[in-house]
Amino acid sequence: MRTKYGLRLFFCAFFLINSFSPFAGTLYAGSKRVVGYYPSWIRSVLPASKVQFSNLTHINHAFAWPDSDGHIKKNSDLIYPALNRLVHENNVKILVSFGGWGHAGGFSPVVSDSTKRSFFIGNLITFIKKYDYDGVDFDWEYPSSLSDRNNLTLLIKELRKRFDAENPDWLITFAVGTGNWTGQWFDYDQLVKYVDWFNAMCYDYHGSWSAHSGHNAPLYQPPGDQCGAVDVGMNYLHNIRGIPKDQLTVGMPFYGREFNTSGLYNSFSGDVTEYLYSEIIKKIDQGWIYHWDNVAKVPYLTNSTNTKLITYDDTLSIRLKCRWIKDNNYSGGMIWALGQDFTDNSQPLMETVGRELIQQMFVQESPKVVREFTLRQNYPNPFNSGTVISFNLRSGCYVRINVFNTMGEKIKTIAEGFFCSGNHAVNFNGSNLPSGIYYYILENSGFRKIRSMVLVK
DSSP states (O other): OHHHHHHHHHHHHHHHHHTOOOOOOOOOOSOOEEEEEEEGGGTTTSOGGGOOGGGOSEEEEEEEEEOTTSOEEEOTTOOOHHHHHHHHHTTOEEEEEEEOTTOOTTHHHHHTOHHHHHHHHHHHHHHHHHHTOSEEEEEOSOOOSHHHHHHHHHHHHHHHHHHHHHOTTOEEEEEEOSSHHHHTTSOHHHHTTTOSEEEEOOOOSSSTTSSSOOOSSOSSOOTTOOSOOHHHHHHIIIIITOOOGGGEEEEEESEEEEEEESSTTSOEEEEEEEEEHHHHGGGBTTTEEEEEETTTTEEEEEETTSOEEEEOOOHHHHHHHHHHHHHTTOSEEEEEOTTTTOBTTBOHHHHHHHIIIIITSSOOSSOOOOOOEEEOOOBSSSBSSEEEEEEEESSOEEEEEEEEOTTSOEEEEEEEEEEOSEEEEEEEEOTTSOSEEEEEEEEETTEEEEEEEEEOO
16 A cells, blocks of 8 residues: 555656746845844844844844933843944844833933933933944833823934934834824824834734733734734724835734633633744644634644643744735834744744845846755654744745645645745644645755655544
8 A cells, every 4th residue: 555655656746846847937026124123132042143134124122221311221231242243244224222111111201301301312322323323213112191292202303303413324213003002192293204114013912911812913803803913003003193104114023922711712811921933833733733814814823622822923924924014015024023933043934034025025037946955854743733844945046845645636835935045944734634644845946855744643
């Protein structure tokens, strides 16, 4: 029986591979902004030497903040000269990010007093010059009154005037929420005149604060759930609040959350735990089952007893968000946070963003043939429902990965497009397939390789 199926697969795969037509065509033209937040505490995981500068245009270095008198405070490990040096050597910009959760107390008293505003702006300019930054990003979470709203606008007007006098190339950006609960306290009609762009925090739609479990960052809002989604939030910022699309970057999280619940949109109990993507990906098939929500366009995991749920983003959902950004003509994407996807010496989410928003943003008339590559054994193997397939390319090229059964029938295309050089990982979900042996083939016009994997239920 095994020999019969093996021969059948060989002849079917031989026919499919040798009838394969070379990739060709036109990819996206233009350029998109990719802003990555680099929190100071990620340095031990992602030192400056491992940052993928080719997949970024800007880095927001977090965090510093004002005290109530306008002095500058900062995380003890914020100053990192090697990072600023490598950023500029790679033609990327770096901004110092002021604020962050838990560092909001000084903003309101500073912006409300003209003397303190001027003092703070002077300190900020000195800080930027001393540590070689290209501007400032504000992450005030959050203004909460009409006076905060008006005084914040005064700060930004005065800051823009001082920046223009010191260095007109210095940037001012903002991290902002995607709903009116926070948005009502930002005077966007005025701020758009002085702010270069706004980083929309398109995540945290469900958590310990929500009435039920749900996705952390759904692209689309499922019927019956009113907690928000990327498309809903960006509609608020652009169509309702009037921020031009070329001043909006769309946030993408490299983390997720675990709920104690029986399923999506159900009640939950106890704490809601935050996990990094690098931690979540290791849970697949270690007592956890992979699911894909085809309405929200994001994945989630459930444990074997259906008592826990983890919602997060993977390479597929990030790719769909990047294409949504391009299709809807937003200026680019924002990432919280760099390094949170660092696993097995690769950064699969970061590589996906770079491939979709930067590496593909050119016209390619013919395929690039690359003969040096590695297709790794999927992990885990054997697997139950979900597994990860990884590969390495010596240089960037257009590839696709297909999965076949032992009859030589194609089950699914799990990756197709231009991939930059380096390590990549894609997810395969076999929850709707019977147990057995399956084969995955990586191919380009100039090469192909096949490996087998075992699905056990």
